Amino acid sequence: MKVATELGVLEVFRAVFGDPSLVIADRMVTGDIAGWDSFKNIEILLKCESHFGIQFRSKEIDSIKTIGDLIALIERKVTT
DSSP: OHHHHHHHHHHHHHHHHTOTTOOOOTTOOTTSSTTOSHHHHHHHHHHHHHHHTOOOOHHHHHHOOSHHHHHHHHHHHHTO
């Protein structure tokens, strides 16, 4: 399942940044991609919610520091 989640998150990032060749890594944080700011964070989270059919709570959002954190959170939400 993790591979599917990683691919889904990659699809979201590519859509948000308009770059079909974008590559992401677990340790990446806001600012590691040109144009990745707090507004893009919101767009990423909303698209992830829509893509995976989940909803994030404020407390969960606060815990996301890296792309790996985002993937792990999505994994927990889709498997429960």
